[in-house]
Amino acid sequence: MYDYDVLVLGSGPGGQKAAIATAKLGRRAAVVERRDMVGGVCINTGTIPSKTLREAVLYLTGLNQREMYGQSYRVKENITIADLLSRTQHVVGREIEVIRSQLSRNRVALLPGLGSFVDEHTVEVADGTGPASRVTADRIVIATGTTPARPSTVDFDGATVVDSDGILSLDRVPQSMIVVGAGVIGIEYASMFAALGCKVTVVESRPRMLEFCDIEVVEALKYHLRDLAVTFRFGETVAAVERHPRGALAVLESGKKIPAEVVMYSAGRQGMTAGLRLENAGLGADARGRITVDEYFRTSVPHIYAVGDVIGFPALAATSMEQGRLAAHHACGETVQGISPLQPIGIYTIPEISFLGRTEDELTAARIPFEVGVSRYRELARGQIIGDSYGVLKLLVSPEDRSLLGVHVFGTGATELVHIGQAVMGCGGTVDYLVDAVFNYPTLAESYKVAALDAMNKIRQIEWLSD
Ligand SMILES: Cc1cc2nc3c(=O)[nH]c(=O)nc-3n(C[C@H](O)[C@H](O)[C@H](O)COP(=O)(O)OP(=O)(O)OC[C@H]3O[C@@H](n4cnc5c(N)ncnc54)[C@H](O)[C@@H]3O)c2cc1C
Numbered sequence: 173m174y175d176y177d178v179l180v181l182g183s184g185p186g187g188q189k190a191a192i193a194t195a196k197l198g199r200r201a202a203v204v205e206r207r208d209m210v211g212g213v214c215i216n217t218g219t220i221p222s223k224t225l226r227e228a229v230l231y232l233t234g235l236n237q238r239e240m241y242g243q244s245y246r247v248k249e250n251i252t253i254a255d256l257l258s259r260t261q262h263v264v265g266r267e268i269e270v271i272r273s274q275l276s277r278n279r280v281a282l283l284p285g286l287g288s289f290v291d292e293h294t295v296e297v298a299d300g301t302g303p304a305s306r307v308t309a310d311r312i313v314i315a316t317g318t319t320p321a322r323p324s325t326v327d328f329d330g331a332t333v334v335d336s337d338g339i340l341s342l343d344r345v346p347q348s349m350i351v352v353g354a355g356v357i358g359i360e361y362a363s364m365f366a367a368l369g370c371k372v373t374v375v376e377s378r379p380r381m382l383e384f385c386d387i388e389v390v391e392a393l394k395y396h397l398r399d400l401a402v403t404f405r406f407g408e409t410v411a412a413v414e415r416h417p418r419g420a421l422a423v424l425e426s427g428k429k430i431p432a433e434v435v436m437y438s439a440g441r442q443g444m445t446a447g448l449r450l451e452n453a454g455l456g457a458d459a460r461g462r463i464t465v466d467e468y469f470r471t472s473v474p475h476i477y478a479v480g481d482v483i484g485f486p487a488l489a490a491t492s493m494e495q496g497r498l499a500a501h502h503a504c505g506e507t508v509q510g511i512s513p514l515q516p517i518g519i520y521t522i523p524e525i526s527f528l529g530r531t532e533d534e535l536t537a538a539r540i541p542f543e544v545g546v547s548r549y550r551e552l553a554r555g556q557i558i559g560d561s562y563g564v565l566k567l568l569v570s571p572e573d574r575s576l577l578g579v580h581v582f583g584t585g586a587t588e589l590v591h592i593g594q595a596v597m598g599c600g601g602t603v604d605y606l607v608d609a610v611f612n613y614p615t616l617a618e619s620y621k622v623a624a625l626d627a628m629n630k631i632r633q634i635e636w637l638s639d
Contacts, residue, residue, distance in 0.1 A: 175200075176201060176308070177194065177200045177311065178200075178201045178311045178312070178500060179201075179204065179308075179309030180194075180496075181203075181204050181448070182203070182205060182315035182480070183212050183282070184481075185214050185493040186315035186481075186496035186499075188212075188275070188493070189493040190315060190477075190500040190503075191278075191313075192275070192280065193504075202280065202307065203281070203283065204295065205284065206284070206299070211268050212315075213318065213481070216268075222361070224260045225256055225259075227259070228256045229367050231247060232248045232256070233246060236558070236560070237559060239560070252344075253343060257340070260340070283297050283307060284299045285299030286298055288447055289451075289455075290306060292312075292452075292453040293309060293310070293312070293475075311476070313477045313478070314471070314479075315496060316448065316480075318442055318443050319444055320335035320440075320441055321441055321442045322437070322439075331343070331434075332435065333420060334434060335438070336357050336358075336438055339361060346370055348432040348433050348434075349372050349373075349434045349435070351374045351436050352375050353437065353440070354374050354378075354404070355438055358438030359374065361438070362521075363402075363521040373404075373422075374402060375405045375408050376406050376408070377409045378407070379407050385517075385525060385527060386566065392523075392562065392582050393525060393582070396522070410423070411423050413435050420433070440460075441481065444461065445461045453473055462482060462484045463482055467511075468499070468502040469498060477502070479492060479498075479499045480496065486517070491515055494511055495511060512598070514598055518587035518590070523562065523582060523584065524584075524585075524587055525581070526581045527578065527579060528578065529568070529579060530568065530577050531568075542570060542571070543568075544566060544567070545566070545569060545622075545624055546564060546566050546623055547564065547620070547622035548564050549565075549619065552619055554615050563583020563616070564581070565580070565581045565623050566623065567579055567623045574604055576602070579593030584616065589616055589619070589620075603624045604628075606621055607624045607628055609621060
């Protein structure tokens with residue numbers, strides 16, 4: 173009766189995984205996407221370009237080797253934008269091929285263009301090259317993601333005043349930069365440009381940054397970024413950005429003026445729903461373009477689902493993928509548990525941050541007792557070998573049942589290491605497992621054992637005193 177069982181709008185992580193999961197369940201799936209955006213924001217302008225750029229920065233600056241070879245160590249002296257972007261373009265190109273191939277191997281049709289609702293089962297697809305076509309589906313998944321929010325008062329010119337998309341089109345590595353907004357994206361780019369030797373000023377209207385992270389980890393990050401000549405202006409708001417022939421001048425509401433070659437706005441993101449004609453399907457979005465869903469990712473129209481950044485927090489590629497898979501399973505009549513509450517957060521600053529579970533502040537506010545076990549990389553042989561003297565892994569452990577309440581990692585490999593804690597927590601393990609486990613030596617993974625022993629020693633001391 174319908175052209176497809178499941179039609180997906182958007183080919184980012186949420187859309188891809190929804191379509192592939194549908195096909196794996198033996199149903200007919202199609203994805204609507206602009207010709208030049210296969211892979212979504214994730215592959216084209218977000219996760220993959222930024223993480224590849226970071227890798228290029230770390231390699232070419234030799235930053236991670238300076239502990240060993242001295243502060244003047246560089247792999248390349250004058251790093252150009254071409255040096256950085258050639259790696260990015262290579263990886264993005266490969267990733268697009270991988271996605272196209274996965275979709276075609278699984279017989280998922282890729283319909284080029286932008287989709288908009290005609291009614292609750294019909295979508296019009298227009299790619300601007302000819303007449304629009306219409307396609308029908310039993311179930312529809314909206315995975316149209318977000319676009320950088322642009323304050324109307326700011327004149328973005330793509331060269332001096334840019335957003336996180338425009339930063340990938342700079343024609344040079346600027347000597348100075350203002351990053352407006354100390355959210356994850358802003359602070360990741362601030363790290364990268366600071367590592368390149370650019371003088372970065374971060375302006376943030378809130379009194380602190382990354383408030384959902386462990387406070388000690390954020391303090392450590394700020395210390396490292398200041399060491400790379402980053403200046404923080406918390407509790408300050410940019411009132412205006414003046415563009416001059418030789419650069420920009422940011423005027424803060426406090427009256428301060430900050431000169432910079434480039435100003436990057438990272439002022440949140442807006443859901444891509446404006447062009448969807450949601451009203452034709454009986455749907456709507458909030459002021460930030462986001463769609464409300466239930467635990468199975470159903471919108472208020474039960475056969476239409478929404479996943480990924482368009483539904484808001486946590487707006488991560490990792491979570492979007494899982495939401496897409498779960499939505500497709502639900503749409504195809506499979507039994508679905510809600511998404512696991514154990515979602516890791518990875519922040520690719522320099523150094524990187526990752527965590528899982530609760531923070532000390534959250535546990536204290538909830539009056540949940542905990543003990544802290546800490547391991548510092550500089551006390552691990554692997555930490556010495558790789559020259560990471562600042563890394564730290566912190567376990568928050570319940571003294572009552574010895575379960576892990578939180579894992580917080582700062583330093584090399586943090587975003588990988590966190591998954592050991594995730595496996596233990598996800599399987600209901602306790603700190604005893606980590607105390608008893610033998611880890612490869614010398615590794616950073618060993619930090620789990622060291623931190624577990626530290627926590628256990630503290631718990632034992634309290635038990636001993638309480639006897
Ligand atoms: C700079 C940056 C760095 C990031 N780094 C990370 C990271 O390190 N780790 C991480 O997990 N996440 C990261 N993210 C977030 C991650 O990119 C997003 O969470 C993820 O891409 C969201 O996936 P999505 O499925 O919602 O769709 P998106 O990737 O946002 O893609 C949506 C797609 O829908 C298409 N679309 C829009 N409207 C229509 C329409 N009407 N019809 C058809 N198609 C349409 C768009 O063209 C787009 O291709 C980063 C984001 C940015 C911007």
